[in-house]
Amino acid sequence: xxxxxxxxxxxxxxxxxxxxxxxxxxxxxxxxxxxxxxxxxxxxxxxxxxxxxxxxxxxxxxxxxxxxxxxxxxxxxxxxxxxxxxxxxxxxxxxxxxxxxxxxxxxxxxxxxxxxxxxxxxxxxxxxxxxxxxxxxxxxxxxxxxxxxxxxxxxxxxxxxxxxxxxxxxxxxxxxxxxxxxxxxxxxxxxxxxxxxxxxxxxxxxxxxxxxxxxxxxxxxxxxxxxxxxxxxxxxxxxxxxxxxxxxx
Numbered sequence: 001x002x003x004x005x006x007x008x009x010x011x012x013x014x015x016x017x018x019x020x021x022x023x024x025x026x027x028x029x030x031x032x033x034x035x036x037x038x039x040x041x042x043x044x045x046x047x048x049x050x051x052x053x054x055x056x057x058x059x060x061x062x063x064x065x066x067x068x069x070x071x072x073x074x075x076x077x078x079x080x081x082x083x084x085x086x087x088x089x090x091x092x093x094x095x096x097x098x099x100x101x102x103x104x105x106x107x108x109x110x111x112x113x114x115x116x117x118x119x120x121x122x123x124x125x126x127x128x129x130x131x132x133x134x135x136x137x138x139x140x141x142x143x144x145x146x147x148x149x150x151x152x153x154x155x156x157x158x159x160x161x162x163x164x165x166x167x168x169x170x171x172x173x174x175x176x177x178x179x180x181x182x183x184x185x186x187x188x189x190x191x192x193x194x195x196x197x198x199x200x201x202x203x204x205x206x207x208x209x210x211x212x213x214x215x216x217x218x219x220x221x222x223x224x225x226x227x228x229x230x231x232x233x234x235x236x237x238x239x240x241x242x243x244x245x246x247x248x249x
């Protein structure tokens with residue numbers, strides 16, 4: 001593993017949380033991490049993983065912690081008002097996201113980007129916004145939230161793929177505790193080249209940038225699974241599927 005960043009080595013609320021959570025998560029998943037050196041050691045970044053199980057955020061968080069950074073997610077704004085949980089979210093620097101109008105959402109994105117840069121923090125954003133609806137668990141069509149956040153302040157987007165969590169908790173299924181320490185492989189990719197979209201905030205360009213991110217994630221997952229990803233991204237609307245649980249515009 002590469003060296004840890006200052007945000008991990010400095011005392012923080014992450015230390016007691018990790019001391020409790022990391023061993024418990026490690027009982028469920030035996031992580032095999034590749035490309036951890038591609039996660040920036042310092043400074044802001046947006047990490048964009050695939051999402052196919054309600055439990056895969058645990059594997060993603062542990063992988064980021066082992067890679068030397070503090071794992072911070074985008075979380076629904078309403079969760080910050082829940083007693084105890086809200087304190088934990090605020091104390092660890094999780095990023096609230098609100099369901100709001102386009103103008104206020106755009107303003108919040110800019111403010112969040114500036115805060116990440118100013119504090120040198122990374123954030124984990126699932127670009128699909130919810131669990132994939134693709135029948136074989138490949139990444140589906142992405143939403144523009146992750147690239148909006150990155151392009152607003154020139155923050156690098158790091159694609160990530162992880163595979164194996166479905167053995168512990170299938171999509172919409174129940175947790176399977178036995179056998180313990182199921183193998184989960186994690187692969188960090190190179191920063192996505194979004195330079196062609198940097199100065200253009202048009203919807204079409206944001207969609208194109210998101211497609212590029214999703215293609216990189218699918219390519220990484222293809223390496224982990226040892227089979228080619230579908231040529232086209234699954235679109236739930238084309239199959240009469242309702243997208244729920246979205247955290248992004």
